[in-house]
Amino acid sequence: MKMKAAVMTEVGKPLQIQTVDLANPKAHEVVVQIKATGVCHSDLNALYDTTTPVPTILGHEGAGVVVEVGKHVTNVRVGDRVALSWMPYCGICEFCITGAVHLCESAFKPMFDGTLLDGTSRLSKDGQRIYHYSLLSTFAEYAVVPEMSCIKLPENMPFAQASLIGCGVATGYGAAVNAAKVTPGSTVAVFGIGGVGINAIQGARIAGASKIIACDVKEANLEIAKQFGATHTIHIGEEDGEEALKSLTDGYGVHYAIDCSGHTNATETAWKGTRRGGTVVTVSAFHPSKTLKLPANGFHRMGKILKGSFYGDVQPHRDFQIISKLYLDGKFMLDELILNRITLDHINEAFTRFEDCNCTNVGRSVIEFHSDPAKNQDETLTSGQAI
Ligand SMILES: [Zn+2]
Numbered sequence: 263m264k265m266k267a268a269v270m271t272e273v274g275k276p277l278q279i280q281t282v283d284l285a286n287p288k289a290h291e292v293v294v295q296i297k298a299t300g301v302c303h304s305d306l307n308a309l310y311d312t313t314t315p316v317p318t319i320l321g322h323e324g325a326g327v328v329v330e331v332g333k334h335v336t337n338v339r340v341g342d343r344v345a346l347s348w349m350p351y352c353g354i355c356e357f358c359i360t361g362a363v364h365l366c367e368s369a370f371k372p373m374f375d376g377t378l379l380d381g382t383s384r385l386s387k388d389g390q391r392i393y394h395y396s397l398l399s400t401f402a403e404y405a406v407v408p409e410m411s412c413i414k415l416p417e418n419m420p421f422a423q424a425s426l427i428g429c430g431v432a433t434g435y436g437a438a439v440n441a442a443k444v445t446p447g448s449t450v451a452v453f454g455i456g457g458v459g460i461n462a463i464q465g466a467r468i469a470g471a472s473k474i475i476a477c478d479v480k481e482a483n484l485e486i487a488k489q490f491g492a493t494h495t496i497h498i499g500e501e502d503g504e505e506a507l508k509s510l511t512d513g514y515g516v517h518y519a520i521d522c523s524g525h526t527n528a529t530e531t532a533w534k535g536t537r538r539g540g541t542v543v544t545v546s547a548f549h550p551s552k553t554l555k556l557p558a559n560g561f562h563r564m565g566k567i568l569k570g571s572f573y574g575d576v577q578p579h580r581d582f583q584i585i586s587k588l589y590l591d592g593k594f595m596l597d598e599l600i601l602n603r604i605t606l607d608h609i610n611e612a613f614t615r616f617e618d619c620n621c622t623n624v625g626r627s628v629i630e631f632h633s634d635p636a637k638n639q640d641e642t643l644t645s646g647q648a649i
Pocket residue numbers: 302303304305322323429430
């Protein structure tokens with residue numbers, strides 16, 4: 263099948279809109295017609311990452327309709343409306359059988375190799391292999407993805423909103439609900455109000471936290487945090503984070519702190535601003551050279567917990583459904599996360615937007631697809647400015 267896609271041909275260069283080939287799905291694979299895909303900061307990171315195999319088609323949060331299934335697919339059927347997860351899981355490995363499907367062994371190697379689960383690619387152009395990205399490659403009209411990446415959604419779930427669930431939404435929501443296990447009436451601090459942190463605030467709100475304290479260095483992010491459920495804010499850099507957290511919690515510190523900032527000093531402040539018996543969750547993907555400096559007495563007599571969380575500890579087939587239902591019930595804000603809706607031709611503008619330091623880190627550009635594949639034209643335009 264021929265399809266239009268935004269192809270990363272070189273590290274750091276604008277994506278090229280090209281017509282590429284998509285091969286048939288193999289066993290346990292599904293062809294999804296992409297209806298909407300969010301542009302995530304991780305896509306920008308991949309564009310500048312010299313270890314990203316090229317050419318590749320980026321994009322790892324999307325939603326669409328199943329149009330074809332490979333052999334032995336039982337999870338979804340043609341016509342199903344699905345959101346995509348970049349963490350397919352096998353269900354039988356050491357991690358899956360203990361419930362930690364987000365740590366499944368099967369996805370990591372293909373994710374970094376730029377292939378599907380069997381180590382090969384379904385993407386090419388003029389016979390040359392194109393790599394997959396995060397087993398999805400949603401910056402294209404269609405994608406061949408693992409069956410277990412497809413999560414069936416309610417029929418009335420809109421595609422643009424659904425496309426956001428599979429990355430920052432699930433990670434933030436899950437950090438609060440699954441990893442921290444925020445309880446009703448508790449106090450929660452969220453460090454780093456971006457695409458993940460804003461949804462950690464939503465998760466804490468849904469879990470019934472009595473105080474949700476947003477902590478960030480940008481005033482604009484703090485203002486947005488209030489719209490999503492933050493009851494208090496701390497402007498890091500202008501206020502001492504530890505003191506401010508304690509003053510908001512009768513001197514004790516918060517029950518839960520969730521660090522989504524990417525900065526080790528924020529994790530350290532979160533730890534110091536958390537009470538005895540409290541839990542600090544960090545979702546930050548720190549560089550391997552980074553180390554944390556924490557007062558060692560926090561563990562024994564203070565009984566605190568420091569916990570890492572990957573992909574919000576989500577169980578996609580459970581949690582994507584829950585988030586969709588919460589959205590449809592008016593309890594989870596997804597409309598407000600969509601900053602603008604663009605076509606694939608304008609994808610480079612969405613990337614450029616990330617580098618505009620005047621904008622906040624919250625929210626997404628969402629690419630929507632309306633084109634008929636029969637009308638594809640091979641074009642190599644790059645409508646955005648050079649990145
Ligand atoms: Zn992402």
